Amino acid sequence: MPEMLSQTAIDCAELTTREINQRLKGLAAEGIEQIDLINPNGRHNLAVGIEHAVNIRFQGAVGYYCGGLCDRVAIEINGSSGWSLGENLMSGHITVRGNASANAAASAHGGKVCILGNAGARAAISLKGATVIVTGSVGHSTAFMMQQGRLIICGNAGGNLGDSIYDGEIFVGGSIASLGADARFDPMSDRDWQILTAELQPLGIDPQAHDFKKIVCAQELYHFKAKEFSKWKDAY
Numbered sequence: 660m661p662e663m664l665s666q667t668a669i670d671c672a673e674l675t676t677r678e679i680n681q682r683l684k685g686l687a688a689e690g691i692e693q694i695d696l697i698n699p700n701g702r703h704n705l706a707v708g709i710e711h712a713v714n715i716r717f718q719g720a721v722g723y724y725c726g727g728l729c730d731r732v733a734i735e736i737n738g739s740s741g742w743s744l745g746e747n748l749m750s751g752h753i754t755v756r757g758n759a760s761a762n763a764a765a766s767a768h769g770g771k772v773c774i775l776g777n778a779g780a781r782a783a784i785s786l787k788g789a790t791v792i793v794t795g796s797v798g799h800s801t802a803f804m805m806q807q808g809r810l811i812i813c814g815n816a817g818g819n820l821g822d823s824i825y826d827g828e829i830f831v832g833g834s835i836a837s838l839g840a841d842a843r844f845d846p847m848s849d850r851d852w853q854i855l856t857a858e859l860q861p862l863g864i865d866p867q868a869h870d871f872k873k874i875v876c877a878q879e880l881y882h883f884k885a886k887e888f889s890k891w892k893d894a895y
Contacts (some may be wrong), residue, residue: 666693668870687711832869843877
């Protein structure tokens with residue numbers, strides 16, 4: 660029997676988005692371990708809905724919704740990404756060696772999204788359990804309605820950080836323009852520093868070199884109470 664290839668490449672230049680994704684899914688189902696995508700040229704909706712353990716490496720920038728709805732996949736993007744990177748990621752790992760636009764890791768249930776640059780507005784919106792790391796700064800309304808998971812920002816955060824957060828934890832190493840409704844600061848513990856060390860040292864980042872702050876839910880708006888209507892009105 661001929662030996663099965665463990666690595667292959669796809670040149671995206673002359674293919675449609677559907678053709679690229681069909682080839683990706685077919686190769687992943689065959690057990691190919693590593694797939695390089697050449698000339699992605701900022702194409703949208705690439706590597707969507709992959710449900711096999713496979714390493715996918717983009718040699719260039721990608722457009723919006725790359726890696727959405729994936730499970731067990733490992734994606735590396737050697738360039739920047741459009742909005743909604745890794746939306747609804749179930750498990751696996753996505754690394755962007757550049758910047759990411761708005762809504763990065765929106766509603767991600769599991770796995771890890773690592774952006775080695777800046778992220779736009781509403782990063783980790785409605786996060787549901789994944790770990791998200793941004794080595795640069797993030798825009799406004801980041802972690803809006805965060806439900807679970809962990810967000811680590813090494814740089815600065817825009818306004819309304821953690822607005823309407825329900826659960827989970829946010830760490831910011833730089834300045835914060837403002838906190839959103841029902842978000843509050845929590846003292847950093849030894850456990851928190853251990854978590855940051857475990858997550859950031861593999862990226863060559865010393866957390867002790869940053870002034871990390873921890874943000875969690877204040878739990879003041881968990882349940883609507885008619886007698887406290889003014890609190891809700893003022894918050895929203």
